[in-house]
Amino acid sequence: MSAIREIEIEASPQEVWEALIDEDRRAAWLDEPERVISVTEADAPRRIVWQWWDDDRRASTVEINVIGVAAGARVVVTETRPSFPLAQLASSFALVAA
Amino acid sequence: MSAGLPTDSGKADVGAVFAALADPTRRRMLAALLRDGETSVPSLSAALPISRQMVAKHLATLDSAGLLERGAGRGREVSYRLRDGALHDAARWIREAEMQWDERLGRLKQSVERGGVRRGT
Numbered sequence: 001m002s003a004i005r006e007i008e009i010e011a012s013p014q015e016v017w018e019a020l021i022d023e024d025r026r027a028a029w030l031d032e033p034e035r036v037i038s039v040t041e042a043d044a045p046r047r048i049v050w051q052w053w054d055d056d057r058r059a060s061t062v063e064i065n066v067i068g069v070a071a072g073a074r075v076v077v078t079e080t081r082p083s084f085p086l087a088q089l090a091s092s093f094a095l096v097a098a
Numbered sequence: 099m100s101a102g103l104p105t106d107s108g109k110a111d112v113g114a115v116f117a118a119l120a121d122p123t124r125r126r127m128l129a130a131l132l133r134d135g136e137t138s139v140p141s142l143s144a145a146l147p148i149s150r151q152m153v154a155k156h157l158a159t160l161d162s163a164g165l166l167e168r169g170a171g172r173g174r175e176v177s178y179r180l181r182d183g184a185l186h187d188a189a190r191w192i193r194e195a196e197m198q199w200d201e202r203l204g205r206l207k208q209s210v211e212r213g214g215v216r217r218g219t
Binding site for chain 2: 002003004005006007008009010011015016019020025028029030031058060075077079081
């Protein structure tokens with residue numbers, strides 16, 4: 001189980017990619033100056049994967065896929081904590097959290 | 099809000115919670131806790147095809163992740179129940195991460211669309 005979010009951008013995948021891979025541009029839209037990023041995969045212009053650490057120094061993995069669509073590009077982000085349980089637990093979480 | 103006594107481990111650690119939930123036997127034990135409210139080593143070992151020792155070991159893992167509270171039990175038997183809000187911490191992490199990504203992706207979209215050739219109207 002992970003946090004998953006997506007957005008459509010009216011620009012080509014290549015244009016989106018440049019904002020993902022360029023460190024200064026990425027820092028601007030992430031706006032997380034205190035977090036250290038370690039990029040582990042970069043497959044232009046489709047996919048970037050990094051690890052980063054939160055305030056409690058816990059690691060999570062961020063995977064961003066860029067998909068070409070009619071309107072431009074769809075950007076899909078998946079942020080995962082290590083040792084995540086299987087998706088079937090999502091329903092238990094929802095029950096308990098409700 | 100919890101009426102029960104906290105365990106030694108206190109607040110749940112999100113990483114430890116996810117690690118604790120990664121095991122199918124422990125998920126079955128949690129399902130039993132969600133269903134029955136309270137359980138014990140004897141009742142879990144009667145319900146699951148594993149030894150008392152393994153039940154106790156898995157309970158210790160759930161406990162150290164901050165998921166359990168000890169109840170009074172009957173006689174010498176120790177009962178366990180889910181700590182109030184234990185899974186909230188994990189669910190909250192996901193909700194917060196998704197909210198943060200909505201904001202970041204909004205900024206990414208603005209940055210890219212502003213920087214490139216405008217399309218449409």
